[in-house]
Amino acid sequence: MAEETIFSKIIRKEIPSDMLYQDDLVTAFRDINPAMPTHILIVPNDLIPTAADVEPEHELALGRLFTVARKLAEEAGIAEDGYRLIVNCKEHGRQDVFHLHMHLLGGAKHGPMLIKKPD
C-alpha cells in the first residue's frame, strides 16, 4: 500500500485548504505556494502515487482531471488566454507530493517549456 500524503487529509477535509471543487472522483484546491496568479491542484480522490502507477481502472478519474481543469479555468477567467497543465512524475520530474496531481497554472504568459535544466 502506498503511503498517504497531506493531499489525502485535504481531500477528507481533515486539514484546511482553499477547496474549489470536489466530486466522487477528484478534488481541486489552490496551491499553498502559487507559482502563477492562478495555481490550482486537481487530485484524484483515491491515492495514485505517481503517473507511473496509473492503471486502466483509473481512467475515469484521470479523465475527470481534464474536465474539471476546463471548468475551473473558465471560472478563473483564464480559459480564453490559455494556461498550462502539468503532472510531475517522481524525482526527475521534480514531484514533491506522491499523490498524483495536475497543476492548473495561468493568469500570465508562461515561459517556454523546460526541456532540461540542471539544478
Ligand code: 5GP
Ligand atoms: P509537485 O512538485 O509534487 O508536482 O507539486 C506539489 C505542490 O503541492 C506544490 O506546488 C506545493 O506548493 C503544493 N503543496 C504542498 N503541500 C501543500 C499543502 O499542504 N496544501 C496545498 N494547498 N498545497 C500544497
